[in-house]
Amino acid sequence: MITILAYGVGNLQSVVNALEHIGVAAELATSPEQVRRADKLLLPGVGAFRVGMDHFTAAGFRESLDEAVLVRKVPLLGICLGMQMLADAGTEFGVTAGLGYIPGRVEKIPLDDPALRLPHMGWNDLQLTGACPLLDGLEQEQDLSAYFVHSFHFVAATADDVKAVVDHGGMVTAVIARDNVFGTQFHPEKSQAVGLRILSNFARL
Amino acid sequence: MLKVRVIPVLFLMNGLIVRSETFSDFKVIGNPYSELERYSEWMADELVYVDITREGGHDLRRNDLKVSDQGDDVIAILRQISRHAFMPLTFGGRVATLDQVDEIIRNGADKVLINSAAHRTPALVTQVAEKYGAQAMVAGIDVRRIDGRPVVHIDQGRVPVDDDVVGYARQLEALGAGEILVNSIDRDGTAAGYDLDLIGAVAAAVGVPVVACGGVGTFGQMAKGVTEAGASALAAGNIFHFTENSYKRAKKTLREKGVPVRYPYAG
Numbered sequence: 001m002i003t004i005l006a007y008g009v010g011n012l013q014s015v016v017n018a019l020e021h022i023g024v025a026a027e028l029a030t031s032p033e034q035v036r037r038a039d040k041l042l043l044p045g046v047g048a049f050r051v052g053m054d055h056f057t058a059a060g061f062r063e064s065l066d067e068a069v070l071v072r073k074v075p076l077l078g079i080c081l082g083m084q085m086l087a088d089a090g091t092e093f094g095v096t097a098g099l100g101y102i103p104g105r106v107e108k109i110p111l112d113d114p115a116l117r118l119p120h121m122g123w124n125d126l127q128l129t130g131a132c133p134l135l136d137g138l139e140q141e142q143d144l145s146a147y148f149v150h151s152f153h154f155v156a157a158t159a160d161d162v163k164a165v166v167d168h169g170g171m172v173t174a175v176i177a178r179d180n181v182f183g184t185q186f187h188p189e190k191s192q193a194v195g196l197r198i199l200s201n202f203a204r205l
Numbered sequence: 206m207l208k209v210r211v212i213p214v215l216f217l218m219n220g221l222i223v224r225s226e227t228f229s230d231f232k233v234i235g236n237p238y239s240e241l242e243r244y245s246e247w248m249a250d251e252l253v254y255v256d257i258t259r260e261g262g263h264d265l266r267r268n269d270l271k272v273s274d275q276g277d278d279v280i281a282i283l284r285q286i287s288r289h290a291f292m293p294l295t296f297g298g299r300v301a302t303l304d305q306v307d308e309i310i311r312n313g314a315d316k317v318l319i320n321s322a323a324h325r326t327p328a329l330v331t332q333v334a335e336k337y338g339a340q341a342m343v344a345g346i347d348v349r350r351i352d353g354r355p356v357v358h359i360d361q362g363r364v365p366v367d368d369d370v371v372g373y374a375r376q377l378e379a380l381g382a383g384e385i386l387v388n389s390i391d392r393d394g395t396a397a398g399y400d401l402d403l404i405g406a407v408a409a410a411v412g413v414p415v416v417a418c419g420g421v422g423t424f425g426q427m428a429k430g431v432t433e434a435g436a437s438a439l440a441a442g443n444i445f446h447f448t449e450n451s452y453k454r455a456k457k458t459l460r461e462k463g464v465p466v467r468y469p470y471a472g
Contacts, residue, residue, distance in 0.1 A: 013313055017288045047338045116207075117412055117437065119340050119383060123208045123250055123467045143469035145208060147293060149340045167206050190315065192248055192291045193469065 001025045002203060003038035007059035009052050009081065010044035018189035022196050024203040032064035040205070041065070041074055045081030049090030049106055049152065052081045053098065069101055073180045075205045076101070077134075083176065083183030084154055092152055101181045103157035109150075111169040118151040124166040124174075124186075126194070132163040132177045134184070134201050138194065146174070146186035146194050153185060208467045209431050210250040210438035211455055213445045214418060215240060217256045217279060217298070224443050225257065226394030228347075228362040234446050237282045241290060244445075247452040248469045249292060253386075253440060254283070255318065256298030257361060280312050287313020295343055301325075303332050310337060318386060320345035321359035324366055324373075327380050334381025343416075344382035346374060348403055349390040355403050362390040370403065371410045378411045385411060386440065389419035394443055396422020401434045408435035416440050424458035431464045 002019060006012055006028040019026040026042075029035055045052045056062070068074040078086045087098040090106040098106070109120055123145040128135055138144060148166065154173045156162050164175035176183045182202065188195030215237070216223050222240050223231045234240070237254075244252055256279045283296055296309050297318025306317050306329075317337075323330050323344050333342040347362055348355045348370055357367040367373045374385055387407050389400035399417045408415040414437035417430035421441040430436040439459075445451050459466045 011310065011313075011315060013311070014287065014315070017313070018291055021289070021291070046341075117414060120207065121340055121384070121414060122210050122438070124206065125208075141469070142471055143467055145467050145469075149293075149338075187293075190291060190293050196291060 001027060001038075002040045002042050003027055003029045003034055004042045004044060005035070005056075005059075005061055005065070006030050007061060008055045010046045012044055014187075014189045015042065015044055015079070018196060018199055019203070022200050022203070024199070029061075032060055035061055035064035035068055038068060039074060040203070041068060041076045043076060043078040043082035043085065045079065045085060046149075047081055049081065049084055049092045049098070050094070050096040052085055053090070053096050056085065065099070069181060075180045075202065076182065077202050078181075078183040079189075080150065080185060080187055083185055084152060086176070086181060086183050087154055088157075090152065102154075102161055102176055102178045102183070104161070104176075105155050106152050107155050109153050109168060109172055113169050116169045119149055120151065120168045120172065121149045123147055124168065126164045126166060126174055128164050130160060130163040130177075132175060132182070133205060134175065134177065134182055134198050135163060136201050137197060141194055141197065144194060146184075146188070146191040148174075148186045150185060154183065206465055208250075208465050209436075209459070210416075211427070211452070211459070211466060212251045212253055212416065212438055212440040213244055213249055213452065214253045214255060214440050214442040216442060217254055217282065218258050220279065220282060223257070224394065224446055228390050228393055230394070231257075237286060241286050244452070245290060249452055250467055251293045251295070251438075252290060253295040253297070253318065254286070256296075258298070259361065280308060283309065283314060284312040297343070297345060301329070303329065303336070306333050306337070310341065316341045316343050316384070318343045318345050320347060323377060323380075323382070324357070324359050327376070330377060330380040330382055334383065339381050339383030339413075342382050343384045343386055344377040344380075345386045345388060346370065346377070346407070347388045347390050348400070355400075358390060371406050374407045374411050378413050382413065384414045384416060386416040386418055392420025395420055396443070398422065398426035399430045399434065401429055404430060404436055405434035408437075414438060424455045425462065427455060428459050428462040428464050432462065
């Protein structure tokens with residue numbers, strides 16, 4: 001059972017649909033109690049860092065999530081903004097504190113090439129840079145691209161925490177992982193076979 | 206690197222998928238659920254659904270539309286489609302209020318396409334961008350040429366409103382649109398190819414991705430949308446409905462012509 005944190009941001013239905021499609025049970029958590037009982041967690045999110053953190057704080061999940069992730073070591077997958085919120089801080093509209101589960105900062109994707117645009121939106125090829133159970137079996141796919149929509153990216157403090165990157169004017173962080181905490185910048189629920197496999201891998205942890 | 210997206214556009218009229226020509230001739234193709242299966246099997250990058258049902262019932266210029274059972278209501282269709290579509294979905298057609306946008310996003314769309322309302326009530330574009338992010342706000346521009354000059358039209362191509370297409374595109378970007386879909390009404394359904402001058406002018410003028418639409422008849426023509434007009438994504442309706450295995454063949458041709466596309470197929 002994957003417990004999805006419903007804190008008022010993000011298209012949760014798509015994630016639920018994808019999990020249902022691969023036969024994984026999912027529940028939407030609207031109370032800290034559900035987080036306390038969870039054995040696998042998913043943090044979705046779309047939009048600005050500050051808005052996401054504000055909603056998250058207001059939803060009252062902080063304490064129960066910290067306990068689950070840092071004490072009970074429950075596996076947590078952050079998707080898109082959810083992955084960015086795992087950082088120490090975000091820099092959109094000023095500096096905002098993040099959850100601090102994986103050291104790093106969220107910064108605007110630097111672009112020099114006028115032919116490249118932001119948001120980074122569309123399918124881009126994942127380049128695997130480190131071993132990670134989320135990425136198991138991906139080499140069997142015909143195509144390794146995933147669907148991204150973002151203008152900011154996670155700049156990890158520890159290079160080894162970065163498990164996959166994509167190229168958009170330079171290397172952009174696509175997958176991060178540290179202990180029981182994982183993040184994908186792209187939307188696995190919108191990335192067809194590649195995404196569904198990653199969700200399956202997470203479900204099987 | 207970031208790939209060029211190839212996007213089938215599906216027109217819904219009274220709940221059924223139709224093909225259109227110059228926004229005036231419509232022929233029923235099938236039901237939205239079987240169409241989705243095809244596009245999912247084909248691993249389409251993205252899908253755009255546009256509800257072109259006209260106010261007060263359907264346009265009876267074609268016999269095909271005298272069908273006694275209509276399709277489901279569009280929101281129900283969207284909800285059902287989004288349960289099985291694991292690629293981004295854009296939904297549009299007669300979207301005029303934030304409430305409608307809320308309902309569309311809630312029922313499974315990732316992005317909303319707004320056309321006439323973006324012109325009538327530009328504040329809506331900003332509201333949508335602020336609530337859901339610019340990437341969810343696709344502004345549509347339908348263009349008909351009058352004496353050779355491109356003119357923005359609204360209300361399904363019926364009302365000319367602006368003869369400065371580029372200026373209008375810039376306004377939409379400034380309002381918060383994260384993507385602009387440029388559609389040539391004159392080319393719609395004609396297989397004459399994209400209006401490359403039109404698309405090129407808009408793509409050069411804005412910083413957000415531009416989606417080319419209207420007129421594709423051959424895959425070679427599709428490629429020019431990128432190689433000659435600088436579009437970030439290539440949309441097409443009819444070409445994907447009538448040719449076997451057309452989506453994969455489109456990708457193959459695009460690849461051969463040097464357009465970077467996703468190719469999740471063997472061979």
